Amino acid sequence: MTTTTSNPPSVVVSSPVRTPAVNRVQRLAGGRTFIWVAGFLSFGAVAWLGTSWLRTERKADAISVFTVSRRSFPVILPEKGELKAGKSVDIKSEVEGRSRIIWLIAEGTEVQEGDLLVKLASDEIEEKVRNQTIQEANATAALEAAEREFEILRDQNGSDIRKAELQLSNAQIDLQKYMKGDWEQAQLAADLDVKKAEKVLDRAKSDYADSLDLYEKKFIPKGQKLEDEMKLMEAEIGLQKARLALDVLEKYTHPKDKRQRESDVAEAEKELDRVRNGASAKEAKQAAELDARRASLDLTRQQLAKYRDQQSKTEIKAPAPGLVVYENSEGRRWDASRQIAEGNEVFERQTIIRLPDTSVMVVKVRIHEAKTDKIKPNQPARITVEALPGRNFTGKITKIAPLADSSNQWLNPDLKEYETEITIDQSDPNLKPGVTAQAEIIADEVQDELAIPTQSVFMKAGKAYVFRGRSERDAEPVEVTLGISSAEYVTVKSGLNEGDKVLLAVSDDLKRKLPEPPPGESAEAPLVVTDGGGLAPRGGGGRMGAPGGAPGGNRPPGGAPRPSGSPGGGGRGPRRAP
Numbered sequence: 001m002t003t004t005t006s007n008p009p010s011v012v013v014s015s016p017v018r019t020p021a022v023n024r025v026q027r028l029a030g031g032r033t034f035i036w037v038a039g040f041l042s043f044g045a046v047a048w049l050g051t052s053w054l055r056t057e058r059k060a061d062a063i064s065v066f067t068v069s070r071r072s073f074p075v076i077l078p079e080k081g082e083l084k085a086g087k088s089v090d091i092k093s094e095v096e097g098r099s100r101i102i103w104l105i106a107e108g109t110e111v112q113e114g115d116l117l118v119k120l121a122s123d124e125i126e127e128k129v130r131n132q133t134i135q136e137a138n139a140t141a142a143l144e145a146a147e148r149e150f151e152i153l154r155d156q157n158g159s160d161i162r163k164a165e166l167q168l169s170n171a172q173i174d175l176q177k178y179m180k181g182d183w184e185q186a187q188l189a190a191d192l193d194v195k196k197a198e199k200v201l202d203r204a205k206s207d208y209a210d211s212l213d214l215y216e217k218k219f220i221p222k223g224q225k226l227e228d229e230m231k232l233m234e235a236e237i238g239l240q241k242a243r244l245a246l247d248v249l250e251k252y253t254h255p256k257d258k259r260q261r262e263s264d265v266a267e268a269e270k271e272l273d274r275v276r277n278g279a280s281a282k283e284a285k286q287a288a289e290l291d292a293r294r295a296s297l298d299l300t301r302q303q304l305a306k307y308r309d310q311q312s313k314t315e316i317k318a319p320a321p322g323l324v325v326y327e328n329s330e331g332r333r334w335d336a337s338r339q340i341a342e343g344n345e346v347f348e349r350q351t352i353i354r355l356p357d358t359s360v361m362v363v364k365v366r367i368h369e370a371k372t373d374k375i376k377p378n379q380p381a382r383i384t385v386e387a388l389p390g391r392n393f394t395g396k397i398t399k400i401a402p403l404a405d406s407s408n409q410w411l412n413p414d415l416k417e418y419e420t421e422i423t424i425d426q427s428d429p430n431l432k433p434g435v436t437a438q439a440e441i442i443a444d445e446v447q448d449e450l451a452i453p454t455q456s457v458f459m460k461a462g463k464a465y466v467f468r469g470r471s472e473r474d475a476e477p478v479e480v481t482l483g484i485s486s487a488e489y490v491t492v493k494s495g496l497n498e499g500d501k502v503l504l505a506v507s508d509d510l511k512r513k514l515p516e517p518p519p520g521e522s523a524e525a526p527l528v529v530t531d532g533g534g535l536a537p538r539g540g541g542g543r544m545g546a547p548g549g550a551p552g553g554n555r556p557p558g559g560a561p562r563p564s565g566s567p568g569g570g571g572r573g574p575r576r577a578p
Helices: 021-063 123-216 222-312 369-374
Strands: 065-067 069-092 098-104 116-120 315-317 345-347 351-368 380-385 392-400 417-424 436-453 458-460 463-468 476-485 489-494 501-503 527-529 535-537
Touching: 069 369, 069 417, 116 351, 123 222, 351 369, 351 392, 351 436, 369 417, 369 436, 380 417, 436 476
Parallel strands: none
Antiparallel strands: 065 501, 069 351, 069 436, 098 116, 098 345, 116 315, 351 417, 380 392, 380 436, 392 417, 436 489, 458 463, 463 476, 463 501, 476 489, 527 535
16 A cells, blocks of 8 residues: 655744834734723713703703793784685676686786776677567567557547447437427318318308208209218328327327337437447557557567677676686586586586685684684784784785584584684785684683793693603602793693793603593593683593594694694694583
8 A cells, every 4th residue: 555645734923023012012902092082082971961961851850840930921822824805706697507717817816996897798699689679679669650550549449439420310319300390280280171171061061051052942963962072081081090190190100209219319328338339348458558559568678678788797896996806616626517617618607707805804713612702803913924924914814604614514513613814904916805813812811820831731631741750760640720821831720839840751651640530431532621711631641632532632622723843733632611
């Protein structure tokens, strides 16, 4: 067997360069110096960090601790609203039905009285004006014709009446003529005929008697006697005829002729009545027709005047100076076809433009019913406008709605707010309607009363507590009775003394020291009214203004929102008082 021996790899070791002894000592001394310097610097850094931490802790403790003292401060109700003009003129379409906007002045334009604002389409109205003008001409001609026909009818009726009156007069004259003339003449003639016949008969009798005597004496022939006898007979018959004629005249002819003439008079009277009544009826009918024609013409003219008025209203001019604001309500903003714009339709009585008079501006806010007892007319207010940063305005309450506005009841059935208007004292052309404004209503003034920050108050089981102490290590909960509150401070009626220290912020562990509610009482309860008129939520362990133990809270007992940036902000506000 062959054995092979392998040599390990060689290791090259470089030897240090040898230096003199002096250099070695210097190196040792420099190393020790570096170590001492590094240690000293490390100790200084640790000491500085410890001191800074202590200072920071002391500073934080100083910031989170408040010394109870007497203060004077205004009780302010901060409310957010929007600007509106104190006076405003609504420009509405007065054209019947629907009409299309063909020209519209630019929104935001300052206009003067008489300036053109809107033009509406007028083609249909112009067509109505033309048609109604033709109808007016026809109605005028018809009325004139009816008036002429009425005059002709009145003349004809007059002629007919005069003719009938003449016939009556003639009949009456005939009757009088007959009674006073013809009848008397006929009667006299008949009487005369009877008397003549009697005389003739008497003579005939006498002649016949003489003839008999002479005939007997043979003085005359028999023929003479017969002739006289014949005359006697004729005389007797003549008398009978005369008497008969008189009798017929009196019994038959006279009554008949009299009745005939009386009948003629009666018929003439009736005919006159008929003619008069007929004339009256015809005139009444024609007068009614004339009135109808006149009424038709009046109606046509009224309609024409209405169309012309409508035609004039297609051009809407400014009745007063103001700022042009389109009336695009919330519902129209999402529907382009319903917005106020050229080409879109508007209907009668629809508001197209509002002309607010910006010389007097008001802030419209909504005050919750729980705070209405704190506001009244002429209360002062401070106003800021988001569009004008750095500018402050003053004003006063000029209007409080008598009834709560429940327009948002579908969102919150329990929410009841009163619309309130605050008139701004100053006039500024930069104040525009619709701009968001913040109003601080000065509801009351607190003078030299014990007060603490609202963020230092914690609520549990309807009671208010503060943590009295200089730090969390020695702080204990103390029950307090609260009074009037503002956005930052609340007065203390009992439980604290001037100079006491209270914590502004505490940990959750410290909150657990708050007393538990008695058995059977809920830790959650609605807001209660404090002695001073403020509102505090009856909740479990929450900070003042935060219901149900929610940390933070951004409202004081009065329900006013905490200003942005104040300590303890960010939580939800208290529930509204029922």
